[in-house]
Amino acid sequence: MSSANLTRDETAHRSASITLRDVRVELDLTGAPEHARTGFPSTTTLTFEARTETTWLDFIGESVTRVTVNSEEREVHYDGARIAIDGLAAENTVRIEAVAAYSRSGEGMHRFTDPVDGQTYLYTQYEPADSRRVMACFEQPDMKAAFTFEISAPAGWHVLSNQSPAKVVEGIGVQCVEFEPTLPISSYITSVAAGPYKRIDGEWTRDDQHIALGVLCRASLLEYLEADEILEVTRQGLDFFTDVFAYPYPWGKYDQIFVPEYNLGAMENPGLVTFTEAYLTRGTPTDAQRGSRANTILHEMAHMWFGDLVTMKWWDDLWLKESFADYMGSHASAAATRYTDAWVRFAANRKAWAYQQDQLPTTHPIVADITDLEAAKLNFDGITYAKGASVLKQLVAFVGEEQFFEGARRYFAAHAFGNTTLEDLLVQLEDVSGRDVRAWSRAWLETSGMSTLALETDGDGERMLVQSDPRPHRLRVGLYDLVDGRLARREIVELDIADERTPVSFAGADLVLINDDDLTYAKARLDERSLDAVEQALATLEPLPRALVWSSLWNAARDGELSVERYLRIVAAHAPAEQNGGLLAGVHANAAYAIGHYVPQEEHAQQRRAWLDVTWDALASAAPGSDAQQSWARAFAAASAYDDSRREQARAILDGDAPDGLPVDPDLRWALLTGLRATGHATGEDIEAEIERDDTASGRTASIRALWSGPVVESRTVAWHAAWDDHELSNDHLSATIDGVRAGGRRDLIADLDAGYFERILPAWQERSIEIARRLVIGLFPASDALDDVDGWLSAHEDAPASLRRLVIEQRDHLARDLRVRAAQ
Known part of the structure; x- marks a missing residue:
């Protein structure tokens, strides 16, 4: 095993023998604008108690130049990932002088140059274990310390970290900023950002608390920064969490920075939350996009308590922060902001991610068995x-909302600035609720898989609610009547079930919605009468039941129980009337996926053209300037990459003849141009002209995608090799290259490269960072018509790293499902 891949057992031994106190980190970023400089000086001084004579520090960088232990010079023992330390005393001060590397993969200290103004921007991203790419550290969550950062950077830059500056020394062309020490935190949530970012200030005041707020982004994106909206959601969230958690926000300030080429949606660094720039729409964002951003803001804010204040001991209990934050993002959005449809979007879209993951052979319990860092990264x-968030919603229904939050309050009070495991939370919830929470945990947190709930009628005519893989559920069942072409809820029945078969009396309802109000986590099937009813009148339902029906239809289609043809027919009939932007975007994605993966090959062309026509007709008839119009425009652009029958309409939009009211922003233009390119109706000159019009970071990334999308074997082959071999590609440019290789679903252009994929994935995993390797393994997986090649690789590589095998096994399962569902048609 690589020394970079830390294990649970060895880190547990280290934390048992070391008590970390303080860490001081000095970073010299003054040379960042000079791109010939690949690295930067990094000096770390750690103070700790030791109950051992030897240990190691984690560091992945260019070099380690000096090690001192208690002021004594030591020989450097560094293997590229670990710095061996010996001769420790009971009390120790260890100083490491090193050179860390700037990153282009979004891991560690990412360096980005804005093509608009040539300015350099830096930010860090560490979770789960990349702080060691910036500083020497104990890279594990249960070794918390007070961190003090001192950053040297070019004059005029904003320099930020978790705390506010304590001292700023200005020099000629440079500045040195020393920050206040943090409260005890783990290394993975420390953070640094530096560059000529633009900043909008605000403040949140509550009783005797005055928290400075900041929202930052690159200068070239300032016009798209909806700072007032972001600050409003931030204040609403701080009000809400302060009330429900009864623990004041502890981190001093609250900066939120939108950064380029970001691998995640956001990261909860206390006092300096980082977000992807994808949340800054280059045009008019839809309400659904704003709602999604608000949800993420509140998700990260929940982490200030769940994750930052109280942190899991090891990555087994990652759910102790992520499941809670995911739940709280939707809960707080609905309770404290104008985005009251947060649970609607969660029911249809967010849970779809869970349902898919939970049906893979690599699924795992929410409380997982994470043996090492590679496994943690993929979890x-x-x-x-x-x-996890879905199950917490069921837990709230099980114990009661007030009891749930009281348990959380006691949990924070008992473990502030400490580390916890599952038991620490369960004891608080059980004490406050009086319910058997441990039994609930065994059923929900410590098992994998899901139940499927369906109505059946036995031989005696008695109706049964049947569940596979039985678990205890608290359910609401909605009974709906079809009257004058509309579905209206007549009654809601609340019940607890735990057995495989439960007798029920739901006579006379046209639609029986088994998991109405979406209290539990299960795939809920529609019986035939219900399916007929929604096929007639789906669009007349209220938003949440409509979301649940869309979800049920999609699950049945991808399980092969509902024909893809019927699913697409329902989409064509009812999606044009869908007004909830979040639901509509999910339906668009699912319909396109179904055509690309589940429709038999001989029907592809017909279904692709039919879907393109649906998107165009809906776009043409949508209300001018509406969110639905924007959503259909994006769906049309995506569909145009697979069929060229609407190329004249696509070209007309690019030439300025768009449907009335449609905002044609740069991202939509690139999507349309890429569609034309993929079908052979746009040239390299067209791409050059568009990049002159939009010579921005997003524009350059989009131009890469468009360039490689041409329907030519030679072009796709060059792109395929570039993805594997060009180590200068940033994370975003790599993804754009992969997208170009796969554009338009043209397997015929790249099928001859399949064998090369299986030759390259193991070396890529061994030589590249896990983020880059993961993109290659997933993005270039050959979606062939057989499983022989992947089965052969798995059989021949039983000793390959477990995390690599997991990715390949998951891609195999997706392919197997494709083949199975196609055969069922």
Whole structure:
């Protein structure tokens, strides 16, 4: 095993023998604008108690130049990931002088140059274990310390960290900023950002608390920064969490910075939350996009308590922060902001991620068995986030909302600035609720898989609610009547079930919605009468039941129980009437996926053209300037990459003849141009002209995607090799290259490269960072018509790293499902 891949057992031994007190980190970023400089000086001084004579510090960088232990010079023992330390005393001060590397993969200290103004921007991203790419540290969550950062940077830059500056010394062309020490935190949530960012200030005041707020982004994106909206949601969230958690926000300030080429949606660094720039729409954002951003703001804010104040001991209990934050993002959005439809979007879209992940052979319990860091990296998945949040919603129904929050309040009070495991939370919830929370935990947190709930009629005519993989559920069942072409809820029945079969009396209802109000986590099937009813009148339902029906239809289609043809027919009939932007975007994605993966090959062309026509007709008839119009425009642009019958309409929009009221922003222009390119109706000259019009970071990334999308074997082959071999590609440029290789679903252009994929994935995993390797393994997986090649690789590589095998096994399962569902048609 690589020394970079830390294990749970060895880190547990280290934390048992070391008590970390303080860490001082000095970073010299003054040379960042000079791109010939690949690295930067990093000096770390750590103070700790030791109950051992030897240990190691984690560091991945260019070099370690000096090690001192208690002021004594030591020989450097560094293997590229670990710095061996010996001769420790009971009390120790260890100083490491090193050179860290600037990153282009979004891991560690990412360096980005804005093509608009040539300015350099830096930010850090560490979770789960990349702070060691910036500083020497104990890279594990249960070794908390007070961190003091001292950053040297070019004059005129904003320099930020978790705390406010304590001292700023200005020099000629440079500045040195020393920050206040943090409260005890783990290394993975320390953070640094530096560059000529633009800043909007605000403040949140509550009783005797005065918290400075800041929102920052690159100068070239300032016009898209909806700072007032972001600050409003931030204040609403701080009000809400202060009330429900009864623990004041502890981190001093609250900066939120939008950064380029970011691998995640956001990261909860206390006092300096980082967000992807994808949340800054280059045009008019839809209400659904703003709602999604608000949800993420509140998700990260929940982490200030769940994750930052109280932190899991090891990554097994990652759910102790991510499941809670995912739940709280939707809960707080609905309770404290204008985005009251947060649970609607969660039911249809977020849970779809969980359902998909939970049906893979690599699924795992929410409380997972994480043996090492590679496994931890891949467990930031639909189980830990969306399933965990879904299950917490069921827990709230089980114990009661007030009891749930009282348990959380006691948990924070008992473990502030400490580390916890599952038991620490359960004891608080059980004490305050009086319910058997441990039994609930065994059923929901410590098992994998999900139940499927369906109505059946036995031989005696008695109706049964049947569940596979039985678990205890608290349910609401909605009974709806179809009257004058509309579905209206007549009654709601609340019940607890735990057995495989439960007799029920739901006579006479046209639609029986088994998990109405979405209290539990399960796939809920529609019986035939209900399916007929929604096929007639789905659009007349209220938003949440409509979301649940869309979800049920999609789950049945991807399980092969509902024909894809019928699913697409329902989409074509009812999606044009869908006014909830979050639901509509999810339906668009699912319909396109179904056509690309589940429709038999001989029907592809017909279904792709039919879907393109649906998107164009809906776009043409949508209300001018509406969110639905924007959503259909994006769906039309995406569909145009697979069929060229609407190329004249696509070209007309690019030439300025768009449907009335449609905002044609740069991202939509690139999507339309890429569609034309993928079908052979746009040239390299067209791409050059568009990049002159939009010579921005996003524009350059989009131009890469468009360039490689041409329907030519030679072009796709060059792009395929560039993805594997060009180590200068940033994370975003790599993804754009992969997108170009796969554009338009043209397997015929790249099928001859399949064998090369299986030759390259193991070396890529061994040589590249896990983020880059993961993109290659998933993005270039051959979606062939057989499983032989992937089965052969798995059989021949039983000793390959477990995390790599997991990715390949998951891609195999997706392919197997494709083949299975196609055959069922």
